[in-house]
């Protein structure tokens with residue numbers, strides 16, 4: 001098996017706190033901004049970590065020039081997050097020692113977001129006094145760093161109400177990373193309520209092939225070495241039936257059976273979605289906690305097929321994928337049907 | 347196969363140019379310097395206990411930042427004049443307000459443990475500098491902490507700041523005997539879940555850590571700050587083969603591997619040249635490394651896949667490098 005460590009290249013050390021690039025705040029359409037993750041017709045696990053903020057050209061457009069990406073689903077997804085949270089408050093977890101890290105995440109992410117979308121957002125800070133304006137939600141709010149009561153639902157919930165990303169905060173101690181806080185409503189078959197308080201290496205225990213390749217331990221060592229202010233990213237993918245963002249372990253009874261039912265469904269190309277996560281790994285400056293932002297993108301097979309190169313490539317990847325990996329990703333039941341359709345079958 | 351490909355290691359080379367905005371004498375030998383952004387921009391926050399690498403002329407030295415790190419408008423360090431040092435501190439003492447200076451982004455290598463129930467800080471002499479950063483952060487964040495500070499009668503650097511944080515609970519020692527006797531009872535009487543942080547001369551730190559271990563403290567709860575690897579004097583000669591070019595060179599006992607490589611025109615990125623920054627990692631293909639650095643983890647050292655070429659050497663006669 002050929003496992004490639006993707007080299008981060010020599011410009012990896014560029015940290016810049018002040019110069020966040022600016023962009024037009026126009027919203028790209030779902031496909032032109034879709035982070036199509038395959039660079040090859042064969043997919044294997046790798047420690048595919050690269051510096052953040054690098055633009056990637058795809059056959060349909062581009063992605064990757066911003067940490068916080070807002071698209072036309074913004075309000076809809078944030079509403080969905082609130083609904084999920086209301087039904088299941090365990091999706092938000094903050095161990096008490098992570099409160100400073102949650103504030104660190106706020107004072108790191110909101111300024112970035114304001115710099116990315118200067119026409120509609122603004123962040124100002126004077127000492128611990130902050131002001132946040134978000135035109136998309138009609139918010140104009142003042143709060144005090146460190147004072148939880150100055151944000152309606154506390155810092156982590158508030159941050160989760162401003163960005164489409166799921167949020168995980170890892171503490172670093174005893175030579176390990178610990179998942180000690182998170183707001184995760186759009187998980188791909190895992191659950192923050194279950195994983196909270198666990199070490200990074202425990203959480204990643206059951207992934208097939210990964211231990212033999214030492215990929216996870218390498219990733220862990222890499223993350224432990226990150227210095228405050230550094231920002232990296234990686235992509236991960238799976239597939240989901242329908243445009244369902246909340247596929248966490250808790251709601252399995254609601255979505256699990258669709259995995260089987262979709263196989264013979266003539267509407268499979270519209271129901272089956274490629275699900276891509278762009279994960280940002282940010283070492284927070286004031287606390288040294290590691291912030292994982294997980295932004296989930298969904299595109300149906302039919303949408304994918306509008307880009308001929310993607311159609312062919314995804315078909316080949318799905319066809320070739322070893323069965324243990326397909327099983328782990330939960331796509332083993334329907335991946336042949338999907339590959340068949342993508343390759344021109346019906 | 348390398349533990350982590352060298353190219354994937356975060357590097358420190360990112361620097362900023364700052365302006366000296368304040369210089370003040372804290373004692374006859376210790377001077378404090380504050381640096382701020384020339385353009386008036388906000389400086390990055392930093393983790394308590396962080397240091398910056400200051401580049402001055404041909405010398406680079408690490409200094410602890412003394413602020414809490416939360417939303418700093420300047421970076422402040424305290425520099426003790428070391429007449430027998432490499433000249434770095436002498437050059438620093440010549441700095442004046444208005445000078446500009448090149449510093450690395452803050453590096454965290456002595457972070458507080460956020461989940462600790464209590465933080466016991468122990469400082470001796472100039473070792474107070476990173477501890478002061480911790481103490482200030484603990485106060486601002488409302489974390490439980492206490493400080494034991496050992497200093498010579500006339501040179502309690504930053505004593506006023508420590509007193510204003512801790513008031514009467516600050517314990518001060520002007521001789522080693524009284525410190526030693528109260529250390530034992532302090533180590534016995536901490537709340538469960540206390541983490542200990544010590545900074546000072548190497549001998550001081552190792553005696554504190556040794557006593558704590560003897561008294562049953564788990565090593566995960568003991569933290570100490572080194573600035574420099576213990577470079578154990580000159581080493582033995584060894585041979586190095588460079589796999590990519592097939593060249594073989596001898597590294598004499600008086601020179602570092604980095605210097606030997608530079609001698610034949612091979613430049614390796616480097617910064618601290620003291621085994622702390624992690625910049626000069628080179629992949630090892632064959633041979634066992636005599637690790638002298640403070641950068642690699644014990645696990646990584648045991649693999650002998652990477653050598654920090656500014657300080658480390660070969661255990662046996664030969665090393666083969668992926669260069």
Ligand code: FES
Nearest residue numbers: 617619624626656
């Ligand atoms: S140059 Fe810093 S570790 Fe070698």
